[in-house]
Amino acid sequence: MSDYDPQAIEAKWQKRWSDERAFEVSEDPDRPKYYCLVMFAYPSGHAHVGHVRNYMIGDVISRMKRMRGFNVLHPFGWDAFGLPAENAAIKNRTHPEAWTLDNIAHMKGQLERLGISYAWDREFATCESSYYKWNQWLFLKMFERDLAYRRRSTVNWCPSCTTVLANEQVIDGVCWRCSAAVQSRDLEQWFLRITRYADGLLDGMDRLGEWPAKVLTMQRNWVGRSEGARVRFAVPMHSGVSGEIEVFTTRIDTIFGATCVLLAPEHSLIDHLLTEGNPSEKLSQKIREFRALDRTDRMTGAVEKEGFATGLSCLNPFTGKLIPVWVANFVLAEYGTGAVMAVPAHDQRDFEFAKKYDLPIKVVVRPKAREGESIEEVPLDEAYTGPGSLVNSGEFTGLSTEDAANKLTQEAESRRVGQSTVQYRLKDWGISRQRYWGTPIPIIHCDACGLQPVPYEELPVELPKVVEFSGQGDSPLAQIEEFLNTTCPSCKGPARRETDTMDTFVDSSWYFYRYCDPSNDQQPFDPDTVGYWGPVDFYIGGVEHAILHLIYSRFFCRVFKDLGLVDHDEPFTRLLTQGMVLRNGAVMSKSKGNVVDPDQMIERYGADALRLYEMFVAPPEKEIEWTDSGLEGSFRFLTRVWRLVTGLCDLVVDLPEDALGRQFDDVHRALRRKTHESIKRVSADLDPRAHLNTAISALMELVNVVYGFCEKQDLVLHTSGEVRSSQLATIETRAVLREALEVLVLMLSPFAPHLCEELWERMGHTAGVGQQDWPTSDDSVAQADEIVIPVQVNGKLRGRLTVPADVSEEVLQEAALTEETVRAHTANKTILRVVVVKRKLVNIVVR
RNA sequence: GCGGAAGUGGCGGAAUUGGCAGACGCGCAGGCCUCAGGAGCCUGUGAGACUUAGUCUCAUGGGGGUUCAAGUCCCCCCUUCCGCACCA
Numbered sequence: 001m002s003d004y005d006p007q008a009i010e011a012k013w014q015k016r017w018s019d020e021r022a023f024e025v026s027e028d029p030d031r032p033k034y035y036c037l038v039m040f041a042y043p044s045g046h047a048h049v050g051h052v053r054n055y056m057i058g059d060v061i062s063r064m065k066r067m068r069g070f071n072v073l074h075p076f077g078w079d080a081f082g083l084p085a086e087n088a089a090i091k092n093r094t095h096p097e098a099w100t101l102d103n104i105a106h107m108k109g110q111l112e113r114l115g116i117s118y119a120w121d122r123e124f125a126t127c128e129s130s131y132y133k134w135n136q137w138l139f140l141k142m143f144e145r146d147l148a149y150r151r152r153s154t155v156n157w158c159p160s161c162t163t164v165l166a167n168e169q170v171i172d173g174v175c176w177r178c179s180a181a182v183q184s185r186d187l188e189q190w191f192l193r194i195t196r197y198a199d200g201l202l203d204g205m206d207r208l209g210e211w212p213a214k215v216l217t218m219q220r221n222w223v224g225r226s227e228g229a230r231v232r233f234a235v236p237m238h239s240g241v242s243g244e245i246e247v248f249t250t251r252i253d254t255i256f257g258a259t260c261v262l263l264a265p266e267h268s269l270i271d272h273l274l275t276e277g278n279p280s281e282k283l284s285q286k287i288r289e290f291r292a293l294d295r296t297d298r299m300t301g302a303v304e305k306e307g308f309a310t311g312l313s314c315l316n317p318f319t320g321k322l323i324p325v326w327v328a329n330f331v332l333a334e335y336g337t338g339a340v341m342a343v344p345a346h347d348q349r350d351f352e353f354a355k356k357y358d359l360p361i362k363v364v365v366r367p368k369a370r371e372g373e374s375i376e377e378v379p380l381d382e383a384y385t386g387p388g389s390l391v392n393s394g395e396f397t398g399l400s401t402e403d404a405a406n407k408l409t410q411e412a413e414s415r416r417v418g419q420s421t422v423q424y425r426l427k428d429w430g431i432s433r434q435r436y437w438g439t440p441i442p443i444i445h446c447d448a449c450g451l452q453p454v455p456y457e458e459l460p461v462e463l464p465k466v467v468e469f470s471g472q473g474d475s476p477l478a479q480i481e482e483f484l485n486t487t488c489p490s491c492k493g494p495a496r497r498e499t500d501t502m503d504t505f506v507d508s509s510w511y512f513y514r515y516c517d518p519s520n521d522q523q524p525f526d527p528d529t530v531g532y533w534g535p536v537d538f539y540i541g542g543v544e545h546a547i548l549h550l551i552y553s554r555f556f557c558r559v560f561k562d563l564g565l566v567d568h569d570e571p572f573t574r575l576l577t578q579g580m581v582l583r584n585g586a587v588m589s590k591s592k593g594n595v596v597d598p599d600q601m602i603e604r605y606g607a608d609a610l611r612l613y614e615m616f617v618a619p620p621e622k623e624i625e626w627t628d629s630g631l632e633g634s635f636r637f638l639t640r641v642w643r644l645v646t647g648l649c650d651l652v653v654d655l656p657e658d659a660l661g662r663q664f665d666d667v668h669r670a671l672r673r674k675t676h677e678s679i680k681r682v683s684a685d686l687d688p689r690a691h692l693n694t695a696i697s698a699l700m701e702l703v704n705v706v707y708g709f710c711e712k713q714d715l716v717l718h719t720s721g722e723v724r725s726s727q728l729a730t731i732e733t734r735a736v737l738r739e740a741l742e743v744l745v746l747m748l749s750p751f752a753p754h755l756c757e758e759l760w761e762r763m764g765h766t767a768g769v770g771q772q773d774w775p776t777s778d779d780s781v782a783q784a785d786e787i788v789i790p791v792q793v794n795g796k797l798r799g800r801l802t803v804p805a806d807v808s809e810e811v812l813q814e815a816a817l818t819e820e821t822v823r824a825h826t827a828n829k830t831i832l833r834v835v836v837v838k839r840k841l842v843n844i845v846v847r
Numbered sequence: 848g849c850g851g852a853a854g855u856g857g858c859g860g861a862a863u864u865g866g867c868a869g870a871c872g873c874g875c876a877g878g879c880c881u882c883a884g885g886a887g888c889c890u891g892u893g894a895g896a897c898u899u900a901g902u903c904u905c906a907u908g909g910g911g912g913u914u915c916a917a918g919u920c921c922c923c924c925c926u927u928c929c930g931c932a933c934c935a
Contacts, residue, residue, distance in 0.1 A: 213851080214852075217850080217931090218929095221930075221931055226935090228935080249935060298933085331935080332933080332935090335935080342935090423935090424934095543929090546930090616859095622860090625858095627873075630859070630872075636887095643887085689863090694860095694861065694862095701870075701871065790866080791867095792866085792916075795866095797867055821902085837916095840867095843916060844915090
């Protein structure tokens with residue numbers, strides 16, 4: 001009866017919460033809202049303690065915020081579309097849906113055993129047609145606004161997943177999911193025009209002060225805005241080819257030093273040269289070689305810089321001189337115009353290239369530091385890329401690089417040979433996936449009418465229940481005649497459905513809005529409802545989504561805003577990226593065999609101990625190494641709490657309400673002080689700092705102090721938790737104990753909710769601990785009457801003084817100078833100075 | 848290569864603004880209680896020295912500096928992790 005039995009307690013309270021629908025919420029304009037969200041789960045099969053950590057952080061914050069009077073939305077759901085389900089289906093001859101639903105059922109059970117305070121009635125899975133219907137709806141809205149479009153282009157192809165990937169899903173040249181090397185393919189694909197919002201995504205970051213700086217930096221790099229100019233170089237007829245080459249440059253100020261133009265191997269002029277010109281066999285050969293180079297090796301500089309003269313020349317519009325046109329393997333077709341002007345003297349890559357092929361190097365910028373020098377005579381051993389003033393630049397000579405850039409751009413514009421422009425690294429988001437288990441793209445291909453949107457009233461385009469998954473051939477949907485063949489909504493003639501499905505990141509880009517209004521069948525969500533709950537106040541998830549999911553969601557937020565469905569600018573006000581849980585130094589994974597199963601831990605120590613351990617071991621952002629002994633320690637602490645409270649609860653019930661108004665002696669005052677000090681510390685640690693680990697250590701200190709107090713009061717706690725000499729306890733003792741224990745249980749409850757509900761009930765309360773107000777500290781109680789002041793001599797600690805808290809500086813100084821050890825160090829020395837910092841320390845400077 | 852973050856006992860980690868370094872926990876050691884302890888409770892636990900109830904010295908990756916005072920601020924270096932990486 002009196003032993004801490006987490007299994008019994010946890011089952012009891014989980015049932016009660018569920019019966020009472022304790023965490024369901026509705027809009028309440030009279031209370032401040034708080035939307036606390038953890039990234040929803042991919043139903044891979046089993047949750048491990050790494051996932052659990054993410055959910056725990058959200059639960060602690062949610063429970064704490066509820067006690068602080070907020071109307072807290074804390075939902076959960078499933079990112080249920082995706083390849084693993086399809087692969088499992090192929091392997092096990094089952095259906096992706098069956099596999100997915102089984103996994104959801106299992107994982108939901110695991111989460112329920114952790115006692116997380118989710119509003120379960122808002123749960124949904126993205127594979128439900130009631131959800132993905134709105135993906136399709138949104139796609140059509142985007143199609144109407146030219147935000148969704150179809151285009152043939154070179155795309156990332158994962159040979160292992162047999163599908164296309166977005167740029168964001170290629171990490172260091174390999175597939176983000178399966179790590180297979182990504183290949184290039186030329187395909188017709190659907191894209192979402194995220195680039196339209198490039199500047200908005202950048203500007204919005206100014207408002208994301210509560211995001212980790214690291215994530216913002218990553219997003220900024222990803223968008224990769226750079227200002228510069230496009231300049232056209234005319235190509236006079238040569239071997240049957242002429243035209244012009246447009247280059248992108250951020251250094252138009254160096255254009256007088258451009259001694260060569262470099263083309264990407266895929267540049268259209270090269271195509272012309274190959275088809276209409278008569279290139280030498282050697283040149284054709286080189287171009288083929290360059291084009292065959294591994295895409296990512298080329299992008300990352302892993303291949304040596306190489307080039308070959310095309311035989312063509314072009315006219316530098318500013319010098320009026322003809323310069324050679326080369327094809328170079330390091331020029332990227334995807335970026336800018338696929339052509340660059342090479343300025344060897346002021347760009348390190350061009351410098352190396354020029355050295356290698358003996359191209360002229362013409363200095364056009366003189367560094368500030370070398371004003372007046374005749375720099376042309378000094379041989380360069382590297383490019384000078386810094387600012388300075390122009391030389392050898394015609395009428396622009398003498399201008400600063402900054403002024404020159406402006407003037408040259410104006411000049412280029414007025415002469416119609418170029419214009420200023422902004423270039424981004426960000427590319428439109430390719431969302432076509434040649435797979436089955438995803439949202440069908442609601443488009444119909446008609447030979448007569450072209451691309452036709454599926455009419456809104458025909459949504460959703462349901463995913464057909466396919467039986468066979470071979471893993472062979474192209475899109476599985478293309479093999480299903482009943483799905484494929486349809487009629488054109490416009491001409492009613494025979495037509496074919498689009499057979500690609502959407503990237504699952506579409507699903508996750510707006511699910512947080514759907515939670516606000518999960519069963520709306522008229523629109524994705526009601527704008528007023530999202531107006532109440534949104535944006536998400538606190539978002540918790542892994543840093544691996546720093547650019548993927550988080551940038552897509554910010555994009556969708558802007559689209560929804562343009563559609564008039566949301567009124568905020570950013571979807572997630574505060575972001576916390578939690579650290580991973582490692583075992584033996586590695587991320588937990590089935591293949592490594594180092595997965596820690598939460599169910600086993602719950603069975604041995606209970607969910608509360610598991611929760612507490614994962615929150616205590618390190619700050620939430622840090623990765624942690626799993627240790628069983630740490631979990632045992634947390635269990636031991638909870639047992640200590642259990643014994644303390646159950647052992648004393650007879651003493652603390654049935655006390656007069658005004659018991660705390662009495663006069664207390666030093667020992668009692670000390671406990672009260674600790675209690676109120678703890679309220680301050682724990683409150684500040686949780687909100688706003690989210691330092692959950694130090695909040696727990698403050699609670700542990702409080703428990704230690706209460707144990708010490710009991711010992712002083714001769715209240716001997718048995719192992720079994722019974723108090724031996726309860727009859728000796730005075731009203732005063734009981735009053736301060738009650739205060740301490742109530743505060744303890746209240747503040748521990750976000751971490752160990754089951755235990756605390758049970759203890760709270762045993763302390764004689766009828767309403768649940770989660771419905772209580774968060775305790776407030778009384779500064780007059782927290783204030784110590786006496787404080788300990790360290791005394792230093794020449795910065796070294798030499799003694800401590802116990803003085804009244806309100807001691808004057810003069811008295812403090814006097815006391816410090818007469819302290820015994822201090823005097824030993826000041827004897828026979830000259831006191832130069834005494835630094836007195838009020839309530840902090842005294843430092844005596846002697847010589 | 849460029850940028851960022853970090854480096855504190857045997858271990859995980861504490862230390863708002865520069866103000867007692869090592870909170871809290873793990874581990875370890877001793878004691879109490881026990882038939883027993885791998886339960887519980889109490890105590891100790893950075894290193895070293897000495898004239899060992901105490902006192903002193905050293906100590907926050909290394910080296911300099913600023914300051915009455917530095918884990919915290921500045922400069923240089925080392926290591927680790929993360930991000931970017933031919934973006935013209």
